[in-house]
Amino acid sequence: MSNDLEGLHGLTASLDDIVHQKNRLGILTILHEGRTVEFGYLKETLNLTAGNLSQHLSVLEDSGLIKIEKGYEGRRGKTWITITRAGTKALRAEVATLRTLLGLITMMEQLKK
Amino acid sequence: MTDQDASIESVLGDVELLRTRVKNERHGFWFALVLFGILTLGSLGFYWQRLSGGISSLHCPGLGTKSVHCIATIAGTSQKVEVISTCVKGAKSCSGLVLSLSGGNPSQMNWLNPGFNLNQSGQWLTLYWSLALIIGFTAVFVFYQHRASITGLRVKSWPAVVIGFGVLALAILFNAVLQPSGGTLLLSGDLWVRGTTPILIMSFGLLALAVLERSIAYMIYALGFIGVALLATLYDVVNFFDWLGIGAPFQGGAHEFPNILLPAAYLLLGGFVTWAVQHDVGVALANDVHE
Numbered sequence: 001m002s003n004d005l006e007g008l009h010g011l012t013a014s015l016d017d018i019v020h021q022k023n024r025l026g027i028l029t030i031l032h033e034g035r036t037v038e039f040g041y042l043k044e045t046l047n048l049t050a051g052n053l054s055q056h057l058s059v060l061e062d063s064g065l066i067k068i069e070k071g072y073e074g075r076r077g078k079t080w081i082t083i084t085r086a087g088t089k090a091l092r093a094e095v096a097t098l099r100t101l102l103g104l105i106t107m108m109e110q111l112k113k
Numbered sequence: 114m115t116d117q118d119a120s121i122e123s124v125l126g127d128v129e130l131l132r133t134r135v136k137n138e139r140h141g142f143w144f145a146l147v148l149f150g151i152l153t154l155g156s157l158g159f160y161w162q163r164l165s166g167g168i169s170s171l172h173c174p175g176l177g178t179k180s181v182h183c184i185a186t187i188a189g190t191s192q193k194v195e196v197i198s199t200c201v202k203g204a205k206s207c208s209g210l211v212l213s214l215s216g217g218n219p220s221q222m223n224w225l226n227p228g229f230n231l232n233q234s235g236q237w238l239t240l241y242w243s244l245a246l247i248i249g250f251t252a253v254f255v256f257y258q259h260r261a262s263i264t265g266l267r268v269k270s271w272p273a274v275v276i277g278f279g280v281l282a283l284a285i286l287f288n289a290v291l292q293p294s295g296g297t298l299l300l301s302g303d304l305w306v307r308g309t310t311p312i313l314i315m316s317f318g319l320l321a322l323a324v325l326e327r328s329i330a331y332m333i334y335a336l337g338f339i340g341v342a343l344l345a346t347l348y349d350v351v352n353f354f355d356w357l358g359i360g361a362p363f364q365g366g367a368h369e370f371p372n373i374l375l376p377a378a379y380l381l382l383g384g385f386v387t388w389a390v391q392h393d394v395g396v397a398l399a400n401d402v403h404e
Contacts, residue, residue: 029128033135034266041265102121
């Protein structure tokens with residue numbers, strides 16, 4: 001049991017704080033599936049305010065997980081966001097860690113019984 | 114289940130839900146299937162065949178009751194012709210409805226279907242398909258661009274358009290420039306003879322689009338369409354219809370129609386099913402969100 005607990009702590013520590021935050025995990029998930037996504041789509045899908053979304057995007061961009069491109073479509077400004085390779089890798093690692101954690105916790109619950 | 118369990122499970126569930134939603138909203142493959150299905154169906158009239166007045170003589174080297182190969186002299190050139198024949202035992206010549214003709218002249222702007230030139234319609238068929246493919250691939254590109262600006266999800270579609278145009282250009286180049294100088298048809302015979310080569314060209318563009326959509330199901334369907342296009346190019350599909358017992362309406366001048374109807378039906382069916390599934394998943398996801 002103590003070994004399991006150590007494993008659990010080790011896994012928890014390996015979670016990336018930048019990716020683990022719920023909204024940022026959502027942003028990376030959408031970008032991974034959509035590849036190139038417009039700012040408005042992220043805002044609407046994740047139900048975030050523009051300011052809040054911008055903050056999360058800045059954090060992700062500073063970490064090199066996404067790329068932001070600003071442009072125009074007619075007269076309207078559009079911001080397109082894409083996930084980088086590092087972003088894809090970080091998302092995969094996060095989801096894999098969460099799955100392992102879930103498996104470990106379930107196993108410990110069964111051992112308790 | 115503990116709170117910890119529930120929380121991790123709920124995060125993973127949300128991730129999965131988001132993935133499904135984005136994937137569903139990103140796809141636009143149905144449009145390409147429906148559009149090319151309609152364009153294929155639109156070409157049907159060009160495949161109606163009658164014995165051409167240009168055929169001056171027919172000689173029947175073999176025997177048969179239904180369809181035989183004859184040698185026809187058209188504009189001074191001997192060409193192989195398949196007819197629904199009256200060439201019966203003892204007959205020296207055959208006459209009847211011409212089904213297909215190989216070794217046609219690639220000149221007269223009949224670049225896409227050099228073996229298919231009955232009723233002098235080959236060049237019109239080439240013109241129709243050249244325009245249809247150009248308009249079709251361009252419309253697909255415009256559709257994806259327009260969709261991206263509405264939904265906010267961009268799918269890179271231009272490589273599929275480039276592949277479609279590229280294969281079309283290669284086919285025209287082979288037949289318009291290389292063949293006349295070489296004297297014989299490159300990849301001669303069945304590949305060009307039924308006038309359905311443009312459907313094969315279309316199938317490569319659709320496969321490229323399915324790859325860009327990153328959907329295994331679309332890729333399998335597009336590969337299936339390459340199979341259907343090859344069948345329509347290399348085989349008289351009417352034989353298959355006969356075997357199914359539905360070939361009766363396609364005798365005589367409509368002999369070539371099944372080669373067009375089969376790929377058109379495959380595309381239209383795929384397009385409508387894809388659209389319906391996408392629509393249903395969208396409704397189910399919207400209900401999930403509201404719950």
